[in-house]
């Protein structure tokens with residue numbers, strides 16, 4: 808569990824694959840953030856088993872942020888499959904809090920790098936990954952999500968823990 812000084816009542820933790828209310832909360836957030844590509848609750852249950860689903864919870868507002876990571880302890884590389892913060896909670900440090908917890912946890916378990924792709928025009932996400940978390944640009948993936956839907960591949964080296 809992670810608590811940050813600026814957000815004492817938002818807790819970040821891993822979601823269990825049998826936490827059905829939590830799975831529904833994550834899928835609702837997926838639908839809000841990614842209307843065309845949202846993960847369903849059953850898919851999220853599988854990801855919680857095959858990988859890791861992280862949630863930021865508020866006592867009154869419920870799940871206000873979620874992140875899905877593929878990759879496990881002992882593997883060299885993990886992949887960030889999804890990251891979203893509910894609209895009313897954006898720009899309050901929740902995205903950073905989730906990523907910080909994930910990076911610390913993976914690094915502590917010996918994972919060497921975390922990779923992810925992002926829409927090259929997604930300024931909030933690019934700000935978080937590049938400026939705040941120190942990710943490096945790896946490769947431009949033209950049409951990766953279909954014609955005209957380009958992605959930028961980024962990597963965070965987990966050897967250096969420059970997440971603040």
Ligand SMILES: CC(C)(COP(=O)(O)OP(=O)(O)OC[C@H]1O[C@@H](n2cnc3c(N)ncnc32)[C@H](O)[C@@H]1OP(=O)(O)O)[C@@H](O)C(=O)NCCC(=O)NCCS
Nearest residue numbers: 840890891892897898899900901902903925931932934935
């Ligand atoms: C991207 C996202 C997860 C960021 O979450 P957040 O909780 O709002 O981010 P934080 O408050 O932790 O901000 C961390 C840093 O990200 C950057 N950032 C966040 N929102 C930003 C914005 N609207 N414009 C520019 N930079 C922004 C800033 O560098 C910020 O640091 P600062 O506040 O010290 O300037 C959120 O905007 C979101 O859910 N977007 C929709 C889904 C999405 O695009 N997910 C990413 C898929 S790759």
